[in-house]
Amino acid sequence: MIERKKECIAMLLAGGQGSRLYVLTEDTAKPAVPFGGKYRIIDFSLSNCVNSGIDTVGILTQYQPLELNDYIGNGQPWDLNRNFGGAHVLPPYTRAKHSDWYKGTASAIYQNIAFVDRYNPKYVVMLSGDHIYKMDYHKMLEFHKAKGSECTIAVIDVSPAEATRMGIMSTDENMAITDFEEKPKQPKSCHASMGVYVFTWDVLKQYLIADEADPDSENDFGKNIIPSFLKDGRAMYAYPFEGYWKDVGTLPSLWEANMDLLDPADPLKIHDTSWKIYARNYASPSTRIDPAAKVANSLIAEGCVIRGKVTHSVIYTGCVIEEGASVTGAVIMPNTIVKKGADVNYAIVGERCVIEENAVIGEKPDGGDPFTHNGIAVVGHRKTIASGTVIKPNEIV
């Protein structure tokens, strides 16, 4: 009998802690961190998959998976509730012999070879759930096929200064990868890896098996698999991506990515409905803007009640901004209440927080530009900030 199969499936690495988001990932995995009013970070990768025609996604979880598991559920919000394929959460599991956690990104895929093989795919797209971008993986797959590539790495051009913090690909004129360096001091190129790969599965599978057998390996794609491919002279290409792409792995970059949504030029093209970003929906009512409210240059999700002043801010689902409260340059995550007279400036406030009356969080910059700041103040999830408390810029609570 000829079995059904998929040409291409995706594996999404969502097990990282995201320790540079500090309090925001204390008890939840980075991909589950709320973003942009109504989304979570993982929505971008999942929606890109579906919009690219990939209907099978293995989501590898390990660190604090409760919220993420709950959020993904049966995959219905992303149209990933399929009879054959769909969204599958893949945690580490025990076996008869050699049970282990996911030691690294390569080991996470290695331990799920059986999952991938169920779909007998020719290609596998590897993704991480910590970037904000809209990308058609299908175009990248076509590029991979046209080049006869075995490993294609999506790259975005960055400045030399940024290049020193990223994985950098050197390429020839055909975009064949000639060298790869992680965080080089003297970058030879400006092609930075976006953490998006297309592999020809049967080739990758051999390398995963060999890598797992190597006791000296760190079982990491960047440190081990990619260098092995390079060393062996495998067909490797860099796929140039143009458009908005942002790693939101740090508190300042997470804040910036939120503020980018307020840019009239709309760099992410979030308003482009031909490439929608899907999210799980919680049946919140429409937002109510009261007579006393003053709102400008802000994104406000549903289920909010706004009675105070909101400027240059992103207010997530279900927040209440009381009368006399002022919120400027802030990211206020779901179901948080900012009470009377509280003053929130240039801050990220986690979900389900209560900012009591007259608390002061962050500070307004001296200059005129609303998007420069003296440092972002951060309040973790489910915190109550007592009345009159002052939280300084760069402070993390």
Place this chain on the structure above:
Amino acid sequence: MNMTGIIFSETYGEDLDVFTHDRNLAAIPFGGRYRLVDFVLSNMVNSGINNVGVLAKQHYHSLMDHLANNQEWDLNRKNGGLLLLPPFASEAVNHNNRGKLDELRNALNYLEQSNSQYVLLADAYVVYNMDYRPMLQAHIDSGADVTIAATHEPDGSTKVYPSVLQADRSGRVVSYALNTTARPGDYVGMGCLIIAKQLLTSAIQELTAKGIYHLERDFIQHDFNRGKLTLNMFPFEGVCLRIRDVDSYFRSSMAIIDESVGAPLFRGDRPVFTRVTDEIPTYYGPECNVSSCVVADGCVLEGTVDNCVFSRGVRVCKGAVVKNCIIMQGSTVGEGAQLENVIVDKWANITAGAQLKGLATNPVIIRKGAVV
């Protein structure tokens, strides 16, 4: 739950033709992101009813589209769930709204196959947030044949209502009148009643066989007046908005902007569910001036708006002034346009500089897709 829900999605004497040109009553947008059907349907779901039939006769594509993914209401079930019940291709198709019994005849099989002992019949024109479980309990405790939910009108009303009741202290109905005004102390029906399935199905069969189709007049009132049917009244004290004509649509929409009306309707413990369309959060422009508004997702508001209800994906351009308006999904108000007391149906385009002014008692209505 021992009760099946039936929703009437058509108009029965309501005067909402301006909105029902290509949709039925239940699919009329209301309260920003909702359709009228969402309120009774969510009430049923929040009351544990997971067997819901929606009766539809005409123009039901919009309703089908809205309910297609019944997952939003958690009604994608193997046992029960939501079923749209359009007419069989029978003589009934050729008659417009002969009556609810006629439509219920189309649901006979559906009712007979359900395991529930009771049926909740609900009209879609009434907007309220109610748990039907205490009502069912009251129905069982009363021993009456039919229990009707109603609001108390201590001051009476000059408005004519489809059903007006008088009840004694125990809730036993002593008078049941149709299409009349309420005198002080009367109760006004909410288009919502509970009846035993057996009693309902035999009434449907008996009466429709004789060519009698009016549920309230020819069955309930008729049998009640002859002492053959006992009625019980279940008082409801929450917010109840009856959308029966343009005036009540406009007033009710404006009323929900006020927290005292809006908050009890949209309670966190009994959410109102609706279709999800994955719009992005609403963007408020740098120079916008927004006060007293109810706003759904996906809007871009850059002008001055006061006392308005915005459905999803509405755009109000710079310099536009929009006051006391209801703007439905996907419509645009161009730069510098001035609107007051206007209801703009879906996907309409109010071009730059246009000036439209209605009266609070007689709003201007812009049809779906119109360019003004």
